[in-house]
Amino acid sequence: MMKSWDNQYIQGVISLWNKEAVKDGYKELTEISFANIFLSSPYFDRETTFVLLEADLVKGFTCGCTGDDLPLGDVAGYITCIVLSSECKTNENYKLMLNALEQRFQHLGKKQADVLFFNPMLLPWYIPDTPKHEHNNAPGVPLDSTLYPFLLSQGYVDRSRECAMYLNLADFFIPEDIKSKEEKVAEEGYAVELFDPEKHSGVNEMLGGFDNPLWDTQIPNYTAEGVPMVIVAYEGKTVGFAGPVIRQDNGRAFFAGIGVHPNHEGHGLGSILFFKLCEAFQNIDTIYMSLFTGRNNPAMRIYEKAGFQHAKEFSVMRREF
Known part of the structure; x- marks a missing residue:
């Protein structure tokens, strides 16, 4: 029996999640983390969240979200998760839950229905072969999950593959060719260093070259609050950034992104920024870094050069109605 959400199912869903979703690498849920991810989200909707019951026991849980203010939100609903108990993991039950969402x-x-990294309900997962190091968001459907082939069978298509990358910062060092590259750009007038409001200006002008509304809000806030930020300066003007440099409580490096203004591309500044960002995290005793990137993204070469390893692969999926 399918039922729309009611808080009476909280414990049943947490128990189901901690038995089944963890098999696909997702982090365990507690009442607090369940509330933070789902119930407290401004995008949580009881009518877009369902449980599958058998003899009043929770055997399945599925949740989606919508919002016109989300990327693609005017046309797309986001699938957050579909979880079934092992004894109920049949195509028929998967279809019941997927059809309810659709x-x-x-x-x-x-x-259309999408599974992608713009989903505001962030599902943390453990990075394989680590001491429970975690990434804060699943960017799609894990390729090694049972959900992935099911969605393919229902007409969902692979739109892209996202590779999760992992670096233990204890193993990080800056190669000599990157040091040489930094010396070369210094001769051209570029300085790669931490942002200092007494020395540097032009943050908003730099951000104007990226067309990234999230960065437009985040980056000036970080610099105004004194959060460390690796930047490229040219004649005192900020023309590129990497950061912020924040060590999360679990030892993971948090950063919003890396960008170089289009007027200053072609000097190798992006790769220098990335290596200096890793060094900045290492300097504040951050334990590890994790990120995801498109399988065919040229930046993959930079990550691999820095020592990042492939940790897991996800599919960004869509079905149009």
């Missing part, structure tokens, strides 16, 4: 999306006027 029908809700269509009722809300959406034209």
Whole structure:
């Protein structure tokens, strides 16, 4: 029996998650983390969240979200998760839960269902072969999950593959050719260093070259609050950034991104920024870094050169109604 969400199912869903979703690498849930990820989200909707019951026991859980302010939100509903107990993991039950989500999306006027990294409900997962080092968001469907082939069978298509990358910072060092590259750009007038409001200006002008609304808000806030930020300066003007440099409580490096203004591309500044960012994290005793990137992204070469290893692969998927 399918039921829309009610808080009476919280313990049943947490128990199901901690038995089944963890098999695909997801981090265990507690009442607090369940509330933070799902119930407290401004995008949580009881009518877009369902449980599958058998003899009043929770055997399945699925959640999606919508929002016109989300990327693609005017046309897309986001699938957050579909979890089934092992004894109920059949195509019929998967279809029951998927159909419930898709029908809700269509009722809300959406034209497609997506599983992708823009989903605001962030599902943390453990990086394989590490002492429970975790990444804060699953960018798609894990390729080694049972959900992935099921979605393919239902007409969902691979739109891209996202590779999760991992670096133990104890093993990091800056190669000599990157040091040489930094010396070369210094001769051209570029300085790669931590942002200092007494020395550097032009943050907003730099951000104007990226067309990234999230960065437009985040980066000036970080620099105004004194959060460390690795930047490229040219004649005192900020023309590139990497950061912020924040060590999370679990030892993971948190950063929003890396960018070089288009007027200053072609000097290798992006790779220098990335290596200096890793060094900055190492200097504040950060334990590890994790990120995800497109399988065919040229930046993959930079990550591998820095010592990052492939940890897991996800599929960004879509079905149009």
